[in-house]
Amino acid sequence: MAYERVLTKHVNEPHSYTLDFYLTQQRGYEALRKALTLDPNDIIEQVKASGLRGRGGAGFPTGLKWQFVLKDTPKPKYICCNADESEPGTFKDHVLMERNPHLLIEGCAVACYAIGAKVAYIYIRGEFYHVQQVLEAEIENAYKAGYLGKNIFGSGFDCDVYVHRGAGAYEAGEETALIESLEGKRAQPRIKPPFPAVAGLYQRPTAVNNVETLCNVPLIVLYGSEWFAGLGPEKNGGPKLFCISGHVKQPGVYEASMHTTLRELVFDYAGGMIDDRPLKAIIPGGSSVPLLLPDQLDTPASFDAVQKAGSLLGSAGLIVMNDSVCMVWLAMNLLHFYRHESCGKCTPCREGTDWLFKLLGRLEAGEGRQKDLDLLYRVSNNIVGKTLCAFGDAAATPVISTMKLFRQEYEAHVREGRCPLPAPWRASRPLFAGAH
Amino acid sequence: MEYAPAKFHKSARTLPEPGEAFAFTPENQAKFDAYVTRYPPDQRKSAILYALYLAQGQQGYLTRAAMQHVAQQIRCTPAEVEDVVSYYTMFFTKPVGKYVLNVCRTLSCALLGAERVTEELSAVLGIKPGETDPTGTFTLVEVECLGACDRAPVVMINDTDWHERLAPEHVRRFVEDLRARGKAALSGCHLHKEQGAGGGGQGAR
Numbered sequence: 001m002a003y004e005r006v007l008t009k010h011v012n013e014p015h016s017y018t019l020d021f022y023l024t025q026q027r028g029y030e031a032l033r034k035a036l037t038l039d040p041n042d043i044i045e046q047v048k049a050s051g052l053r054g055r056g057g058a059g060f061p062t063g064l065k066w067q068f069v070l071k072d073t074p075k076p077k078y079i080c081c082n083a084d085e086s087e088p089g090t091f092k093d094h095v096l097m098e099r100n101p102h103l104l105i106e107g108c109a110v111a112c113y114a115i116g117a118k119v120a121y122i123y124i125r126g127e128f129y130h131v132q133q134v135l136e137a138e139i140e141n142a143y144k145a146g147y148l149g150k151n152i153f154g155s156g157f158d159c160d161v162y163v164h165r166g167a168g169a170y171e172a173g174e175e176t177a178l179i180e181s182l183e184g185k186r187a188q189p190r191i192k193p194p195f196p197a198v199a200g201l202y203q204r205p206t207a208v209n210n211v212e213t214l215c216n217v218p219l220i221v222l223y224g225s226e227w228f229a230g231l232g233p234e235k236n237g238g239p240k241l242f243c244i245s246g247h248v249k250q251p252g253v254y255e256a257s258m259h260t261t262l263r264e265l266v267f268d269y270a271g272g273m274i275d276d277r278p279l280k281a282i283i284p285g286g287s288s289v290p291l292l293l294p295d296q297l298d299t300p301a302s303f304d305a306v307q308k309a310g311s312l313l314g315s316a317g318l319i320v321m322n323d324s325v326c327m328v329w330l331a332m333n334l335l336h337f338y339r340h341e342s343c344g345k346c347t348p349c350r351e352g353t354d355w356l357f358k359l360l361g362r363l364e365a366g367e368g369r370q371k372d373l374d375l376l377y378r379v380s381n382n383i384v385g386k387t388l389c390a391f392g393d394a395a396a397t398p399v400i401s402t403m404k405l406f407r408q409e410y411e412a413h414v415r416e417g418r419c420p421l422p423a424p425w426r427a428s429r430p431l432f433a434g435a436h
Numbered sequence: 437m438e439y440a441p442a443k444f445h446k447s448a449r450t451l452p453e454p455g456e457a458f459a460f461t462p463e464n465q466a467k468f469d470a471y472v473t474r475y476p477p478d479q480r481k482s483a484i485l486y487a488l489y490l491a492q493g494q495q496g497y498l499t500r501a502a503m504q505h506v507a508q509q510i511r512c513t514p515a516e517v518e519d520v521v522s523y524y525t526m527f528f529t530k531p532v533g534k535y536v537l538n539v540c541r542t543l544s545c546a547l548l549g550a551e552r553v554t555e556e557l558s559a560v561l562g563i564k565p566g567e568t569d570p571t572g573t574f575t576l577v578e579v580e581c582l583g584a585c586d587r588a589p590v591v592m593i594n595d596t597d598w599h600e601r602l603a604p605e606h607v608r609r610f611v612e613d614l615r616a617r618g619k620a621a622l623s624g625c626h627l628h629k630e631q632g633a634g635g636g637g638q639g640a641r
């Protein structure tokens with residue numbers, strides 16, 4: 001494969017996280033030095049030309065997001081880096097933060113300069129305490145060396161980067177919920193508009209960007225937007241980190257271009273299936289996106305191609321499943337997650353996820369009825385499109401997708417009064433058996 | 437109506453226990469005072485999670501007295517603090533064991549045996565998820581995806597340490613090890629261990 005890694009090239013080397021390593025091996029802080037000689041608008045134009053799309057899940061063009069940030073205002077502005085990394089199946093950002101933290105710090109500083117901010121907050125999930133230790137120590141080193149703080153490179157530009165630790169809430173990854181959480185409240189989304197670009201953190205103009213997104217910014221400044229766009233298919237340029245987990249031989253984080261197909265990711269990068277069992281389905285973009293079947297594996301792993309195939313690239317968390325997985329169990333497992341993580345602000349999501357979980361649990365325990373299947377559909381469709389944030393649609397997706405692709409498995413649960421596929425790796429007793 | 441009405445699972449509210457008088461130690465007070473400068477002076481509330489972590493670290497869990505102290509520090513009402521505490525899963529309002537074993541139960545971990553890990557832990561410790569063993573050493577908790585799914589099944593110990601790839605058949609030895617050697621028994625985060633020791637690790641390929 002001709003692709004040469006840029007984000008994670010060095011992460012397996014022992015001192016890759018140090019400032020010294022970054023400066024000597026990765027042209028560290030050259031992008032910031034260059035950026036500070038440019039007009040901020042030129043940087044935004046460059047990022048737009050590169051076609052960089054957000055790596056947090058939605059794939060929204062980053063340059064455009066920055067352009068929307070209110071310009072003519074006396075208010076301070078902010079960059080909020082989304083390091084919540086809480087989408088099930090996603091584990092890429094912590095590699096960047098832990099093994100290449102200065103790339104993120106430099107990305108934060110360039111982003112601040114581009115939108116006219118002086119402060120960036122990195123909102124990191126509370127469970128990543130060990131990652132936070134590395135990141136904070138390296139931020140301090142960046143201050144000491146003059147890459148953060150006052151009057152960077154004598155340019156007159158000041159920039160502070162702070163880490164903010166969350167405390168266990170998936171919903172804190174949603175951008176307005178993240179802002180609420182940063183303000184010291186429950187992580188519950190706001191009604192949009194106004195968008196964060198106009199009234200975000202402390203009601204001031206704010207851009208929320210994912211860790212991997214910001215890590216691409218120094219590369220674009222340094223090597224140019226054409227180089228970046230040329231790394232992948234049209235409108236899907238740049239390097240991409242793929243998280244592969246589940247029933248594969250070598251789960252892990254893999255950097256590749258978005259030309260790479262799902263099949264290559266699963267069978268070449270991740271070494272294929274454990275015990276060479278047949279692949280039953282994959283979830284290509286974190287738990288919130290529809291499943292894809294084995295005959296769709298030749299789809300390139302790009303935002304556009306995966307969407308065309310009927311799913312979404314999302315956060316590029318590939319969850320791979322072999323033929324031992326019961327699809328009703330899968331939906332139940334994920335609905336447990338969504339039920340637990342619903343922030344409770346909208347009724348369809350708060351109550352609907354609870355209903356779905358209970359219905360699935362009953363089916364899985366062999367106590368489901370035929371009409372439960374219709375009810376599952378009805379409840380799901382009463383969530384989709386009727387909630388404040390994208391969580392609602394995400395929560396209904398595992399049910400809708402498995403019912404569409406594996407309807408016969410649902411039927412079999414009702415007909416046989418038991419789970420026809422009780423894998424040995426599951427709990428010996430179904431969660432719901434006899435629980436009435 | 438055949439189906440019982442859904443329980444309002446987000447609104448089950450119990451008052452936290454009052455607990456003993458609480459104030460930050462001078463050390464924690466100094467930490468808090470330094471930390472709060474990260475935010476604009478009129479936005480002290482942003483430091484609430486940090487203050488709660490400090491209080492929890494000092495006392496093991498959060499009592500009403502601790503929440504009142506945090507409210508004073510933040511200059512908000514105790515109800516606002518309670519509102520936040522009750523939302524986030526990493527805060528405890530009851531005493532917990534010395535080691536809180538947070539077993540990830542979400543899909544990628546479950547595919548590799550996380551449900552069995554919890555069952556084994558339950559059997560070895562003689563407690564159900566959510567409970568603390570009589571000696572006060574272990575609390576067992578099931579949590580949702582910890583963001584390290586390539587190292588499934590993953591366990592977070594307290595809110596700082598990790599143990600990765602805990603197969604169900606290793607559970608008994610893991611518990612004995614943890615009893616005997618404390619946190620030295622933990623695998624830690626793979627990135628730390630493998631790279632820190634001089635390479636060979638697989639941060640990313």
Ligand SMILES: Cc1cc2nc3c(=O)[nH]c(=O)nc-3n(C[C@H](O)[C@H](O)[C@H](O)COP(=O)(O)O)c2cc1C
Pocket residue numbers: 053054055056057058059060062082083084085086087170171172173174175176208209210211213214389390391
């Ligand atoms: C329920 C929910 C959870 C999310 N969790 C995350 C997350 O953990 N990390 C992340 O970067 N984006 C997450 N997002 C996406 C963010 O809302 C937002 O789109 C993203 O941070 C924007 O950054 P980007 O443009 O760089 O992708 C989540 C969205 C939703 C609706």
Ligand code: SF4
Pocket residue numbers: 171188189341342343344345346347349350387388389390391392
């Ligand atoms: S959809 Fe769910 S998570 Fe999103 S705001 Fe509504 S209740 Fe909260």
Ligand code: FES
Pocket residue numbers: 088089090540541542543544545546580581582583584585588590
């Ligand atoms: S599913 Fe367990 S860490 Fe992600």
